[in-house]
Amino acid sequence: MGIMGFLRERMGKILAIVIGLALFAFIIGEVVKSGSSFFRDSANEVGEVNGKAISYQEFNERLDASTQQFRQQSGQELTPQINSYLQETTWNQLLTQQLLGKEMDKLGIVVGDAEIQSMISGNNPDQAIARQFVDEKGQFDKSKLNQFLQYINSGKADAAQMDQWANFVKQVIEGRKSQKYMALVTNGLYVNSLDAKDDYLAKNKLVNFKYSTLPYASIPDSQVKLTDGDYSAYYNDHKHEFINKQETRNFDYVSFNAAASKEDSAAVKALAEKLAADFKASTNDSLFVQVNAETKAPIASVRKGQLEPTLDSVMFGAQKGFIYGPYLSNGSYKVAKLVASEVGPDSVKARHILINPATEGGIDKAVAKADSLKKLIAGGKSFADLAKIYSVDKQSGEKGGDLGTFGRGAMVPAFDEAVFNSKPNELKTVTTQFGVHLFEVQSQKGSSKVVKVAVVDKPLQPSSKTQAAVYSKAQSFLSSLNKDNFDEQAKKSGLTIKKADDVTATAAALPGLDNARDVVKWAYKAEQGDFSDQVFTTGDQFIVARLTAVKPKGQLSLDNVKKQIEPAVMNMAKGKKLTEKYNAALNGAGSIDQVAQKAGSTVVPVQNIVFANPVIPGSVPEYKLIGSIFGSQPNKLSKPVEGAAGVYVYVVDSFVNPAQLTNAVREKQQLSQALVQRSEGLILDALKDKANVKDNRAKFY
Known part of the structure; x- marks a missing residue:
């Protein structure tokens, strides 16, 4: 109830x-x-600047464009470090665009229609546009620009070309607006005559002095016991140095090496030996490489010096069909076969017309178009004129298709092979990753022996048995951990604890770890003191980590920087003892020689030091010491000065003043130029410091 x-x-x-x-x-x-x-934050926002969101789609489109541009310009493979660099660059570009955009809108900075027209088609177009239309000497060619603009306005350009041009013009306009904003700020910068005079004296006034020093290293660390007061005193005096611009984290980690064992190496070598026998019997070497090689490199003619040294020394004296290997090179067992040897030109001069299969409707149609152009040229049409009209390689197309003179290996392998195996004045076609090329060799130079070498490689990788055994050790170590015994268990297992300090949320690599993204992601979800909830795999290493510090954005606490400042605090504590020693030596002393003798030091004479370069010969920069010296009177013993490397006592012998500055115009101009050059970066830094920026990239990448 x-x-x-x-x-x-x-x-x-x-x-x-x-x-x-x-x-x-x-x-x-x-x-x-x-x-x-x-x-x-919203799941599709990469970040936010002053309340304005940056969507994942917008950021990713920019990142894809930057990545494609990098690939085209460098030809390098994308590594975690390169990906991280491209991502960071793209983020900074978007951040700058948002920050400057807001400031320009507030100030009403615009680029009018008449100005846009002048920038594009006027007598003095914007430099970004002018650079795209140059003659053979690299000078701006107005006729080429006009020809292109007529093409764009004729309706013949396809949608992709129109979009590319529109985006390019938009960037040029934004660039002009940014120039106006920067000019508005920098025009307000001013260097007066006193600034010029101070700078002139700092660079030209000389001082001659003698000093005695007691280095901090003269006191062993074991003789100094640091107190909480020591740490607090140093921290309070240097608080301004401990501002974190973004959140960072520190963690310790141990690694278990899962590289290939001796047994793994023997197994891969045995496989390579079997491949060597099959390779020798092969009648289709290209197919054999494509089927069996890890790195499926095309078989191209190379001259002496272009092969790796191991092969270069044997292949040029060998007979066709010669097999070399297995040999170990760059982490792989390799087998090489001499496919052919002949005498060929050292370099060629060639021209081409490049046709894009994507815009022609496929490879077949691109080849058909190349054949049609070939017939037109054979019938008397100018190769150069057709290249200007039809080649999608605009850089060479504007020069009539001219590629200049180049040696073997300068072009992509398929094009290289086709060109160096052609005769002068022959019109031929070849397909590469860039499209279909109609080319003509105009001349050949030199003559030397070249060889074709086919290489089959088998990477030296750990077996599943090796990986399982090492992973088991890592897992066993992880299972033994609790909140307090990471150091103890690492020592018990004979493992070295490595440190990763001040790791940002978007970091992709760490010292000794090329691809540590998963570890970093874990660190940004963990709490201080946590150890990892799994064994991470990075390359041939298995990683177990412990989060040791979370450093928030903004003013860092003493606890956050205590370990970091310990060497400086140690020097500060030693400095007090050394200062006491010098004060005792100064008592009753009439010269620096007497001070040095009583303190157990020596006297060092120094000449011709300037304020602008405060470096004592054989030592580190000593800003505090040199600043003190230039504020002193000659022939007067100084008080102890705690510098960067030790504690100093000095006496000024003389100052040597430069000639009187009669005309400050030049000095003012130099200072102004230096100030303007620094201003753009300083302006952006100031805007970033004031802005409310949220960076959510770590959720996506």
Whole structure:
């Protein structure tokens, strides 16, 4: 009865709580479905600048464009470090665009229609546009620009070309607006005559002095016991140095090496030896390489010096079909076969017309178009004129298709092979990753022996057995951990604890670890003191980590920087002792020689030091010491000065003043130029410091 009565009395409250929880669960469910939450940023926002979101789509499109441009310009493979660099560069570009955009809108900075027209087609177009239309000497060619603009406005350009041009013009306009903003700021910078005079004296006034020093290293660390007061005193005096511009984290980690064992190496070598026998019997070497090699490199003619040294020394004196290997090179067992040797030109002069299969409707149609152009040229049409009209390689197309003179290996392998195996004045076609080339060799130079060498490689990788054994050790170590025994267990297992300090949320690599993204992601979800919830794999290493510090954005606490400042605090504590020693030596001393003798030091004479370059010969920069010296009177013993490397006592012998500065114009101009050059970066830094920036990239990459 009691229970039923209790329920009747409180049923209203109970129902309200149940309904409230159900509604809350429903809302949370909908939020999760829609990809956002009351407790975290929108799932499709990479970041936010002053309340304006940067969407994942916008950022990723920019990143893809930067990545494609990097690939085309460098030809390098994308590594985690390069990916991280491209991502950071793209982020900074977007950040700059948002920050400057807001400032320019506030100031009403615009580029009018007449100005845009002048920038594009005027007598003095914008430099970004002028650089795209140059003659053979690299000078701006107005006729080429006009020809292109007529083509764009004729309606013959396809949608992709129109979009590319529109985006390019948009960037040029934004660039002009940024120039106006920077000019507005920099025109307000001013260097007066006093600034010029101070700078002139700092660079030209000389001082001659003698000094005695007691280095901090003269006191062993073991003789100094640091107190909390020492740390606090140093921290309070240098607080301005401990501002974190973005959140960072510190963690310790141990690594278990899962590189290939001796047994693995023997197994891979045995496989390579079997391949060597099959390779020797092969009648289709290209197919054999494509089927069996890890690195499926095309077989191209090379001259002496272009093969790796091991092969270069044997292949040029060998007979066709000669097999070399297995040999170990760059982490792989390799087998090489001499496919052919002949005498060929050292370099060629050639021209081409490049046709893009994507815009022609496929490889077949691109080849057909190349054949049609070939017939036109054979019928008397100018190769150079057709290249200007039809080649998608605009850089060479504007020069009539001219590629200049180049040696073997300068071009992609397929094009290289085709060109060096052609005769002068022959018109031929070849397909590469860039498209279909109609080319003509105009001349050949030199003559030397070349060889074709086919290489099959098998990487030296750990077997699954090796990896399983090492992973088991890592897992066993992880299983033995609790909140307090990471150091103890590492020592017990004979493992070296490595440190990763001040790691940013978007870091891709760490010292000794090329691809550590998963470890970094874990660190940004963990709490200080946590150890990793799994064994991470980075290359041939298995990693177990422990988060040791979370350093928030903004002013760092003493606890955050205590380890970092320990060497400086140690020097500060030693400096007090050395200063006391010098003060005792100064008592009753009449010369620096007497001070040095009493302190157990020596006197060192120094000449011709300038304020602008405060470096004592054979030592580190000593800003505090040199600043003190230039504020001193000659022939007067100084008080002890705690510098960067030790404690100093000095006496000034003389100052040598430069000639009187009669005309400050030149000095003012130099200072102004230096100030303007620094200003753009300083302006952006100031805007970033003031802005409210949220960086969510770590959630996506």
